Amino acid sequence: xxxxxxxxxxxxxxxxxxxxxxxxxxxxxxxxxxxxxxxxxxxxxxxxxxxxxxxxxxxxxxxxxxxxxxxxxxxxxxxxxxxxxxxxxxxxxxxxxxxxxxxxxxxxxxxxxxxxxxxxxxxxxxxxxxxxxxxxxxxxxxxxxxxxxxxxxxxxxxxxxxxxxxxxxxxxxxxxxxxxxxxxxxxxxxxxxxxxxxxxxxxxxxxxxxxxxxxxxxxxxxxxxxxxxxxxxxxxxxxxxxxxxxxxxxxxxxxxxxxxxxxxxxxxxxxxxxxxxxxxxxxxxxxxxxxxxxxxxxxxxxxxxxxxxxxxxxxxxxxxxxxxxxxxxxxxxxxxxxxxxxxxxxxxxxxxxxxxxxxxxxxxxxxxxxxxxxxxxxxxxxxxxxxxxxxxxxxxxxxxxxxxxxxxxxxxxxxxxxxxxxxxxxxxxxxxxxxxxxxxxxxxxxxxxxxxxxxxxxxxxxxxxxxxxxxxxxxxxxxxxxxxxxxxxxxxxxxxxxxxxxxxxxxxxxxxxxxxxxxxxxxxxxxxxxxxxxxxxxxxxxxxxxxxxxxxxxxxxxxxxxxxxxxxxxxxxxxxxxxxxxxxxxxxxxxxxxxxxxxxxxxxxxxxxxxxxxxxxxxxxxxxxxxxxxxxxxxxxxxxxxxxxxxxxxxxxxxxxxxxxxxxxxxxxxxxxxxxxxxxxxxxxxx
Numbered sequence: 001x002x003x004x005x006x007x008x009x010x011x012x013x014x015x016x017x018x019x020x021x022x023x024x025x026x027x028x029x030x031x032x033x034x035x036x037x038x039x040x041x042x043x044x045x046x047x048x049x050x051x052x053x054x055x056x057x058x059x060x061x062x063x064x065x066x067x068x069x070x071x072x073x074x075x076x077x078x079x080x081x082x083x084x085x086x087x088x089x090x091x092x093x094x095x096x097x098x099x100x101x102x103x104x105x106x107x108x109x110x111x112x113x114x115x116x117x118x119x120x121x122x123x124x125x126x127x128x129x130x131x132x133x134x135x136x137x138x139x140x141x142x143x144x145x146x147x148x149x150x151x152x153x154x155x156x157x158x159x160x161x162x163x164x165x166x167x168x169x170x171x172x173x174x175x176x177x178x179x180x181x182x183x184x185x186x187x188x189x190x191x192x193x194x195x196x197x198x199x200x201x202x203x204x205x206x207x208x209x210x211x212x213x214x215x216x217x218x219x220x221x222x223x224x225x226x227x228x229x230x231x232x233x234x235x236x237x238x239x240x241x242x243x244x245x246x247x248x249x250x251x252x253x254x255x256x257x258x259x260x261x262x263x264x265x266x267x268x269x270x271x272x273x274x275x276x277x278x279x280x281x282x283x284x285x286x287x288x289x290x291x292x293x294x295x296x297x298x299x300x301x302x303x304x305x306x307x308x309x310x311x312x313x314x315x316x317x318x319x320x321x322x323x324x325x326x327x328x329x330x331x332x333x334x335x336x337x338x339x340x341x342x343x344x345x346x347x348x349x350x351x352x353x354x355x356x357x358x359x360x361x362x363x364x365x366x367x368x369x370x371x372x373x374x375x376x377x378x379x380x381x382x383x384x385x386x387x388x389x390x391x392x393x394x395x396x397x398x399x400x401x402x403x404x405x406x407x408x409x410x411x412x413x414x415x416x417x418x419x420x421x422x423x424x425x426x427x428x429x430x431x432x433x434x435x436x437x438x439x440x441x442x443x444x445x446x447x448x449x450x451x452x453x454x455x456x457x458x459x460x461x462x463x464x465x466x467x468x469x470x471x472x473x474x475x476x477x478x479x480x481x482x483x484x485x486x487x488x489x490x491x492x493x494x495x496x497x498x499x500x501x502x503x504x505x506x507x508x509x510x511x512x513x514x515x516x517x518x519x520x521x522x523x524x525x526x527x528x529x530x531x532x533x534x535x536x537x538x539x540x541x542x543x544x545x546x547x548x549x550x551x552x553x554x555x556x557x558x559x560x561x562x563x564x565x566x567x568x569x570x571x572x573x574x575x576x577x578x579x580x581x582x583x584x585x586x587x588x589x590x591x592x593x594x595x596x597x598x599x600x601x602x603x604x605x606x607x608x609x610x611x612x613x614x615x616x617x618x619x620x621x622x623x624x625x626x627x628x629x630x631x632x633x634x635x636x637x638x639x640x641x642x643x644x645x646x647x648x649x650x651x652x653x654x655x656x657x658x659x660x661x662x663x664x665x666x667x668x669x670x671x672x673x674x675x676x677x678x679x680x681x682x683x684x685x686x687x
Contacts, residue, residue, distance in 0.1 A: 015051035026057040033066075048076045055084025067074075075112055082118050091122035091468040095131065112139075113147040120153040124160045132157040133166075137352050145174055152180050159188020164197060171201070179210050186219040190226060214245055221254040233258045249277055252286040260289025284317045287324075296324040300333060313340075315349040322355035329641050329668060331363035332562045354382045361390030364639045364666035365671055382410055382546035389421035397428035416448050423457035430465045431483065456486040463493030468502055484514050492522060492645075495527050502525050516549055556642045558621035560631055567623040576627070579617075583626040589619070591656035601648040619650050621667060629661060637664040645670045655679050 008016040013036070018027045027199040033050055043205050047070055054063035066075070067081050078101045085093040098119045101109060111119075116139050123132035136154055139145045145154070151174050153301075159169035171177060182205040190197035202220060203213075212220075217240050224233035237255060245251070252275045259268035272278070273284040281305045288300040303321055306313065318341040325334040338356060346352045353376045358669060360369035373379075373387045384407045391400035400629045405421050407414065419438060425436035432621075439458055455478060462471035471490050474592065477480055494503030504523070510520045519546050528536030544551070574580060588596070598617070621642050627636040646654075658665045659679030667674045675682040 013046055014049055017046065017053055021053045021056050022313065026053075026059065029057070029182070030052045041236050043071055044070070044074055044077065046081055048074070049583050051077065051084070052080040055080060055087070057678075058083055060088060060090070065542070073109060075109060079112070079115050079118075082115055084679070086122060088116045089125070089126045090206055094119060094122040095126070095128070096434070099330040099413055113144045113150050114146050115140075116309055117147070117149045117153045118496070118580050120150070120157050124157040127161060129157070129161045129163060130136070131239070140226065145170075146176070148176060148178060148181075151176070152178075152184060155184045156188075159191075162188075162192050163456070164189060164192060164194050168197065177208070177210075179205075179213055179216060179658060183213070183215040184218070186223070190219060192224045193222065193226065195226055199227070202492050212239075212245065214251055215249070217245060217251055218254040221251075221258040225258045229260050230257075230259075230262040230264055233262055233401070241567055247277070249279050249282050252278070253281045256285040258281060260285070260292060263293060263420070265289055265293060265295065278311070280311055280314050280317060284320060286316065287317065287320045291320050291327070294327065296327040299324040300328075313344070315341075315346045315352050318346050319349075319351040319355040322352070322359045326355075326359040329363050329639075330559060330564075331360075331365065331561050332545050334359040334363055348377070348378055350376070350378045350383065354380075354386055356385065357386045357390060361386065361393060362668075364668060364675070366390060366394045366396070366673070366675075378636065379410075379412070381415055384412055385417045385421065388418060389424070390425040392421045392428065392672075394675065394682070395428050397425035397431075400425035401429075401434075401511070415445055416450070416451060418452070419443055419448060419450075420453050420457060421675065423454060423461065427457060427461040430461075431463055432465065435461045452480060455480050455482075456489060459486055460493075463490055466497050468492075468493055468497060468560045469498050469636075472502065472506070484510055484517055484520070488517075488519055488523070491523050495523050495530070498527075498530065500527050500531050500533075508622045516547055518549055518552055519547060522551055552643065554642070554644050555618045556624040556640050557568065557641045558624050558628055560628070561670070565624070565627060567627070569620045569623075570618040571620070571623055574623070574627075576630075578627045579630060580623055582631055584622060586658055587626060587629075587660070590660040591653065594656050594659065596652065599647075601654065621645065621646060621650050622653060625654065625657060625665060629657075629663065634661075639666045639667060640668070642667060642669045646674060655681055 003369075013032070016032060017029070020032065025158070029050075036046060036050075047066060051063045052067050054060070054066065059380075064082055067274060068078060078097070082094055082097055085091075085097065098115070099113075117134055120132055120135050120139075123129070123135065136145075136157075139150055139154075139247050144150050149169060154170045155167050158164070167188055171181065171185055182201060185197055186201055186205075188387075189195075189201060202223065205216075217236065220236050221233065224230075224236065240247070240251070240255075253272060255269045255271050259265070259271065261272055268286060268289045272282060275282055283302075286307075287299050287302055289297070290302065294678065298448065299321065303313075303317075306317075308362070310581060319336060322334065322341075325331075326338060338359075341347055341352055341356075347356075356372045357369045360366065360372065369387060369390050373383065376383060384403070388400050388407070389401050391397075400421060403427075404414070404418070407418070419442075423435055424437055426432075426438065433457065439450065439454060444456070459471050459475060462468075462474065468490065475490065477484065487506055491503055491510060492504045494500070494506060503526075507520055507524045507527075510517055514520075521540055525537050525540040528534070529542065543549075555566060557564055557566040559565075571577060584597055623641055624640045625638060625642065628640070646667055651674065654665050654667060654674070654676045655661070656679060658676035662678070665676040667676070
């Protein structure tokens with residue numbers, strides 16, 4: 001009897017195998033398989049059903065053994081085994097089996113539309129764009145491309161693998177797009193930041209009056225979030241509320257994320273509060289909405305509510321919270337979150353590791369940041385950027401550049417953020433030659449177009465070594481739309497290097513750009529005071545008064561036992577100010593014996609020297625360090641944050657206090673960190 005001729009009990013056997021497949025009854029399936037072998041009723045169609053049974057029961061080795069022993073096969077034989085491999089995400093097995101199939105020279109073994117849909121999807125999963133294109137060519141010749149699931153598989157292939165042109169060509173050239181087609185291409189376009197194309201696809205979908213499902217809404221809210229298009233987001237949200245689409249936790253999270261990215265935090269919170277079945281995804285979306293717009297305290301408070309609701313955080317939650325702690329410079333919260341993340345097994349996740357590096361860098365513990373970096377087995381571009389920029393922010397240019405060199409020896413390519421950190425490091429070292437090499441040559445080799453931040457770094461680099469006129473000429477000759485920050489970088493350098501003539505010129509340029517810039521008025525006033533031009537100081541003050549500009553008061557704060565203590569310059573309002581002032585007098589007595597002489601050049605008042613010493617003697621960071629010495633353990637590092645740039649006198653004072661008290665003092669000012677230890681500052685330059 002030919003194996004292709006069905007037996008008399010064929011239909012009953014097939015039905016039984018189908019039933020066992022549906023119920024996944026592997027035990028009875030094996031018994032039936034044994035009966036077929038014994039009775040020699042081993043025909044193609046029955047064998048195909050056996051392969052299907054084993055595939056659906058995740059017994060792919062058995063399925064392959066049955067397949068390999070078949071004397072004759074048809075297209076279904078290949079199809080069911082390919083489908084089994086695909087469902088178990090064994091995409092490389094799919095492609096190998098398909099290659100074997102196309103080598104068969106039989107009409108019964110020619111691939112059909114189902115097989116091509118499966119194979120193209122596997123190409124997408126493993127990133128084989130060239131193989132996918134070969135399949136595309138085959139289906140074009142055979143006409144299979146007009147099957148909806150084949151078209152959708154092709155759209156998914158090109159969208160996932162960043163071939164936007166290919167995806168659009170399939171969409172436009174092949175008729176009959178459904179909701180799934182549009183969802184796939186929308187998702188791919190948004191993911192690849194092709195926002196204009198995604199907007200056009202969304203308009204096209206609306207014009208065809210296709211029904212939107214959950215995936216459509218999630219993609220659309222993602223598009224609005226990337227575009228920061230609040231009005232469009234409101235319109236889509238309104239349409240969602242009128243539809244029958246289930247408002248589940250994933251849709252809810254997409255809506256919250258959209259409002260968060262569009263800076264409408266109150267609407268995001270309303271959606272969050274009204275959600276019925278919030279899980280870690282929606283909680284994390286709301287935490288992120290707060291954190292990304294600087295509402296760090298609200299983010300941490302919401303996390304307390306999340307814990308009360310017994311919602312278990314995931315790695316994304318910890319990443320958001322650690323970055324919020326970094327934003328607050330709260331190392332106390334950071335320690336707690338680090339311990340909790342490690343306890344729950346998320347320490348090895350790359351995004352958590354990156355956030356830990358960021359948190360420790362921004363809270364002043366760069367050694368802890370480096371320890372986290374060294375312990376990470378999986379690093380991405382964000383990992384390298386965070387540690388390189390972290391060292392730069394701490395004034396440790398040599399270490400930053402050493403890490404950059406190490407990065408270049410790996411397969412990770414630097415991006416524009418990397419070079420901001422690298423050029424800043426060159427500035428700390430005053431290495432113009434190296435900075436110019438990175439800026440003019442290496443960035444070009446890496447295909448990175450310099451942006452305003454990189455040009456500003458070059459201005460800072462030239463300014464720091466006193467080449468002020470060269471910096472000015474660079475700015476005037478470069479076709480860049482300079483902002484106030486770039487010009488103020490040069491102005492601050494003029495103040496440091498006491499080039500008051502050029503400083504006045506630069507100050508006038510800035511005030512034309514922004515007449516109300518507080519920082520510029522302050523620096524100009526400083527420059528006049530240093531030059532003893534008190535009429536100039538008076539003029540600046542009158543100008544500020546007329547324009548209703550108020551100088552930002554000098555504030556410093558530090559965290560002790562999870563409590564934040566804030567100090568204002570010459571502050572007598574602190575409940576312990578008497579003890580603080582007494583401690584400061586004691587410290588001044590000790591450092592004077594080391595040769596300390598107050599630097600009164602920054603005092604903006606035309607008064608006697610003794611009164612000038614009083615002005616600088618009670619700067620906010622000095623009050624903060626005195627309080628920290630009073631209220632912390634003698635071996636504990638002191639971490640102070642200041643809203644303005646630390647002055648020359650305070651910088652020297654912190655060095656000497658670190659020596660006489662044998663304490664490590666970290667001061668984070670408006671520019672960067674300064675780490676004082678044993679009478680030295682770890683920074684490779686002062687400013």
